[in-house]
Amino acid sequence: MANTIDGGVLSSINRGGAGTGSAGVGEDLRENFMTLLVTQLKNQDPLNPMENAEMTSQLAQINTVTGIESLNDTLSGITGQIDAGHTLQAAGLIGKGVLVPGDRLLVGEEGATTPFGIELGSSADQVNVSILDGSGQVVRRFELGAMSAGVESFVWDGTLDGGSLAPKGAYRLSVEALADGKQQSFQTLNYAQVIAISTSYKDGPRLDLGGINEPVKMSDIRQIL
Template sequence: MDSVSGSSSLDGLRWQRETGVPEADDSNGMLTQEDFFALMTQELAHQDPTKPVENNEMISQMTAFSTTDGVARLNDSFAQFANSMSSSQALQASSLVGRSVLVEDNTFGMATGEQPKGKIVTDSPASNVNIYVENTAGEIIQTVPVGNVPAGESNFTWDGMTSNGELAPEGAYRFRVAGLVDGQASELQAMTYRKVDSVTLAGAGGNIVLNLNGGSTMNLSDVVEVTQG
């Protein structure tokens, strides 16, 4: 006579511990407010009845935790504010593409037919001022007479023509400015306007870099002046 066993394949499964995927923990190992109150509850439950926790000690613990929690929340707020500022700066910088910015540099890139602009900077009035346009080989391809300039900043424009009356080819050039200051031959500072080709955001919270014509770059924070075209 066959006997029937009271066990089945399901019986073996009945005693297996259920394992699940642990929930994601966003606390990064730090105690939360719930953890603090849970610990405090356990401390009160297991305290020595003859040596109860002093009120001052309990208030001190709560104050310390509140301060730590407040600092953590403040750090989060600052991080969100920094990300917001980066996004705002990136949007601001993107509006500069196609426009010109003033750079404290006398070198520039020029496309055929352009008329590069710049500024002469001097602390004292100067006379007999000339602007020498040089190519990458250091050759003077055009001399632009300016005459007298006052102290401060003076705008100038090069028509993009060589001394032979021909259009200068596309490429990199440099403005060199010289004149007389207090009767002495002096070189004056020249700043140039450079067109912004594109913008690069160097990571979250990083510098925003403007990519200028001619291959050079500059930080958005270094922009002195912005003009159309």
């Protein structure tokens, strides 16, 4: 659940028939091998027949090829199932609000604001948040005190430093996270709603956030609200 600040908030990889092609190559290899082996046995010197060890070695080689093909087919099937699972998981997020990397904060009617978040790489003994308007001017500042490493979400009450409601529009977050007076690593997070998914990317499904952010990966989601 978000904290309230009121005074100081897979991918469908196109494998297009790769398994079938691999199986076809393997079958050709096996047929060619057996043809060569039978021919070799028919034409061998009766006084110097093929050694059992030599035949066993050749059979082992073709079995190795067959085993590798079977393993590749199995891995391909497992990967396809994982991809389908990722897509299904992404589809379950449609209509939900999420926090993803970004610094955008929206103010609507009567001071209603979108949540935001901060992700700290390590704990900080003092975290300060500034809200900037479109011209880059600070319109509200908060001192949040100490925060632990991880993600924490907040909601701004929409009031400016002077006490009036912020005008409707887009604002930006600026964060300062200090530990022993030194700046700590952090990531600002903004709110967006998942409106659709796309499976056209090779590295996994992307979530369409309706223009608030560029389409993001599942791994970009820091919190589901």
